[in-house]
Amino acid sequence: MDADSRLASASRLSDEVARQLEAWILSEGFQVGARLPTEKLLCERFGVSRAVIREAISRLKAEGCIRTRQGSGAYLASLPGEGSFRLVRDGSCVPKGLPREIADVFEMRYIMETGATELAAMRRTASDLERIAEALGRMERAISSGENAVGADDDFHVAIAAATQNPQLERFQVFMGHQLSQSRAPTWDAAGHVAGRAKQAQLEHRRIYQAILAGDRSAARQAAAEHLESGMLRLGLDARGW
Amino acid sequence: MDADSRLASASRLSDEVARQLEAWILSEGFQVGARLPTEKLLCERFGVSRAVIREAISRLKAEGCIRTRQGSGAYLASLPGEGSFRLVRDGSCVPKGLPREIADVFEMRYIMETGATELAAMRRTASDLERIAEALGRMERAISSGENAVGADDDFHVAIAAATQNPQLERFQVFMGHQLSQSRAPTWDAAGHVAGRAKQAQLEHRRIYQAILAGDRSAARQAAAEHLESGMLRLGLDARGW
């Protein structure tokens, strides 16, 4: 964590210039497709070497904002923030910020997962149910053995999203699961087993599964909501009156 | 478009090395947190100059895969593809595929926007309301003048997401708004005005606004749900029994 926070705070010139370049593109009101100033002009504008500008441009190319053509120039492909969605700007994983920031992400998760669980109850197939039950079984065994089941917990939620028959929802759940992998740790680590957090979470998981099995959409939504609310409590976050 | 496809297909060494580096990271089975080989070794491995490696690394830093520390090295922060969420893999905007694909994205939007609109009703401030009303007013004027109000429509939904006081929800709405910008065109183009689609959408917008103004969370959710369902009908998409 200490090494990680040092990583998170280290800001280099090229990082900074990438950010400034983004902000400047937004403030200048460039149209998509517009040609940006030459590297030479950007060097002058930001007062840095060409290498730093090129690295900043590389970053914006990766984000889909800019496209370059040799001999011609750099062109605005999309406005910053519009090409992809990230939970944080600097590439770190999420549960590193203030409780408010973590709660914001959880709230997004609440909205998405209650909706997806409801759809799963309406659309699940026999093989979806098998997949969900398999992940549930792995968590069950982890309760007995005291082992870590973060992966199974993640798979459980991805399997539910898959049961919606909407690939975008499944992909979003994969994305969120990865970004929030650390938030599951207090549930499934040794202390979580001892304190009964794992057991409680599994109780909630079983309720979710039962509702989906029964094809009861409102019970599924309700079970997912309760699970997410409890999750916030387990992490000591403020639910702000959902 | 022809210029655009030329841009899209132009593959430079630094682009290629970024891709190869990604593939290599995946194939080597590095753990998250693992230290990657030095720039010098990567230059040797890929047979390119240090500048090309640095630009490739800059790209992967932007994607959240890699973090670097001066004097120490480059570290794997997340597996390639897991740091950001995109609706399509190649960075293009969405309404290009089959109706099913578009409907999937709309469904995601349905889930997120009904939830966000409910939260907005609970948390909106006076200035949030002004912002929402301003966008509403622009659409109102567009109804009278027959002009295009895709931008105002987009701003309306972003303003609602902002009223949740959850920056993640706002940012997600900005992302989705851009990706779906083409889906608003049939509502606000000349044919949309003539056919009354613009007028109908505005009626729905006004209902949403009224519910948020009144702080009525369930009315807000309901109004947003109806608006999204109508939007799907306007686009001829299948709502699959919501």
Place this chain on the structure above:
DNA sequence: ATGCCTGAACTTGTCAGACAAATTCAGGCA
């Protein structure tokens, strides 16, 4: 007068070297 071709100027892409800043590691000393 218009269109096409050629060469120069310009712009991005890559390579190489030097030095700065930060980190790591090994050796020496208390």
Place this chain on the structure above:
DNA sequence: TGCCTGAATTTGTCTGACAAGTTCAGGCAT
């Protein structure tokens, strides 16, 4: 054994040169 110091190592930035690709202007032919 632990701490400090210096050397080695590694990333960060700057600079210059040359390659590859594009654009633009001028000249020539029709």
